[in-house]
Amino acid sequence: MRNVGQGCGNESGREWPKRRVAPWLMLGVVAVTGSAHAEEPFSADGKYLFGNWNGTRPALHDAGIDFDFNYVGESATLLDGGYHDSHVTKYADQFTAGAQFDLDRLADIPDAVFQVTLTNRNxxxxxxxMSDPDAIVGGSNVQEVQGRGPVTRITQLWYQQRFFDERLAVKLGRIPFGDDFAVFDNHFQNLALGSNQPGNWGNNIYNWPISQWAAVVRADFAPDWYAQVGAFDINDSNLENDGFDLRTSGSEGTLYPMELGFTPKLNGLPGAYKLGYYYNNVENRAYGPRDADSTNDTSSGLFYVVEQQVTRRGGDAERGLTLFSMGNVNHGDTAGIDRYFAVGAMYEGPFDARPQDDLGVGLAYLHVNDDVNDYVDYYNATPAGSLTPLPNQGHEYDAEFYYSVNLTPYLTVRPNLQYVVDPSAVDDVDDAWVAGTTLQVFF
Incomplete structure (x- = not known):
């Protein structure tokens, strides 16, 4: 891509309009003629279930438009244990439709892209x-795709501009926190082993599919180093089931995350080492031996993500073992979960007969803030609490093993087995065995 200095004063009056019109002329030609390099729908070797639209999809890519249509469905069957100790199967899913526009190709705006994505969850x-319904603080979820209501939302609506040979990037618009911070690419179905963990346990941090008005600035200041900071508007209206409401009124404060990252290749194998901090200035409930109306006007936390590929299989760096760990420490009396830690391993291409498959195993630990139990003890000593006492909470462990059967590049079936110790961090709840399956399709 060209640097920012090009495409301005040095171009002639004739060249400017040609470059702006050419992409749109290409789109018109594509719509009429298609392409000779068509990928048939339902092809075993194709990237997409519906093929490349008779060659239109790659032609659109060349013109500057990329589409993303995919589906993720997750089932989970409670085999044994849990609060109700009964067999039950639940299903949750998400449809995603997105488009990214290369504005350099489409409108002669160098090093700029625009992204829009809609999601629908059910x-x-x-x-x-499985969990104790009276627990004040929730634990993990055995189906990470479930949550935030059955609704269609605008999940991404942002513009990104790069400067200085792409060493500096500025992103503005509707952005989920997890697009940029504490990112961890993985295939686990349990929420506590997925990406963007601060959004699961920190106050006022909204993960996908929720977005916020935000700005993120990233600087790649050395070949293997970057630093980024963000400012995210905190507004609880984002949680309402009107996914197309982009209001700016009603703001409660601002979330300020920052992250320092190191992305080396050790012996030619990729790794990522991320350390971050967040702070927000919104009043949150303060736990402790007092009533539920107590608040604190700040929340903060630290987080890290470490992943490193440590082996290659048969000399192929695309296959091999990757180790990972993640953790969070959240602010004192406003944190429901004040400590989180996870560790595990993933293996790409474990068998020569199935080089496209992958597997993973992980263990996560959640600790409920001791201040929560101080409040529970306070409440249970009241007349209301003596009639309907709340449970004390301690810690929860979540373990998962999965195996991805990648049937085609566009179709994956991923069975998994999960074991949850003290669901919802309540000792009196039986440990639970859960059998899950993830279905992933790229259209």
Missing amino acids: GHTTNDR
Whole structure:
């Protein structure tokens, strides 16, 4: 791509309009003629279930437009244990439709892109039967795709501009926190082993599919180093089931995350080492031996993500073992979960007969803030609490093993087995065995 200095004063009056019109002329030609390099629908070797639209999709890519249509469905069956100790199966899913526009090709704006993505979520979670319904603080979810209501939302609506040979990037618009911070690419179905963990346990951090008005600035200041900071508007209206409401009124404060990253190749194998901090200035409930109306006007936390590929199989760096770990420490009396830690391993191409498959195993630990139990003890000593006492909460462990059967580049079936110790961090709830399956399709 060209640097920012090009495409301005040095171009002639004739060249400017040609370059702006050419992409749109290409789109018109594509719509009429298609392409000779068509990928048939349902092809075993194709990237997409519906093929490349008779060659139109790659032609659109060349013109500057990329589409993303995919589906993720997750089932979970409670085999044993849990609060109700009953067998139950629940299903949750998400449809995603997105488009990214290369504005250099489309409008002669160098090093600029625009992204728009809609998501639709539906379904229910097995946690409804597995966890203690009276627990103040929720634990993990055995179906990470479930949550935030059955609704269609605008999840991404942002513009990104790069400067200085792409060493500096500025992103503005509707952005989910997890697009940029604490990112971890993985295939686990349990929420506590997925990406963007601060959004699961930190206050006022909204993960996908929720977005916020935000700005993110990233600087790649050395070949293997970057630093980024963000400012995210905090507005609880983002959680409402009107996914097309982009209001700016009603702001409660601002979330300020920052992250330092190191992305080396050790012996030719990729790794990522990320350390971050967040702070927000919104009042949140303060736990402790007092009533539920107590608040604190700040929340903060630290987080890290470490992943490193450590082996290659048969000399192929695309196959091999990757180790990972993640963790969070969240602010004192406003944190429901004040400590989180996860560790695990993933293997790409474990068998020569199935080089496209992958597998993973992980263990996560969640600790409920001791201040939560101080409040529970306070509440249970009241007349209301003596009639309907709340449970004390301690910690929860989540373990998962999965195997991805990548049937084609566009179709994956991923069975998994999960074991949850003390669901919802309540000792009196039986440990639970859960069998899950993820279905992923790229259209």
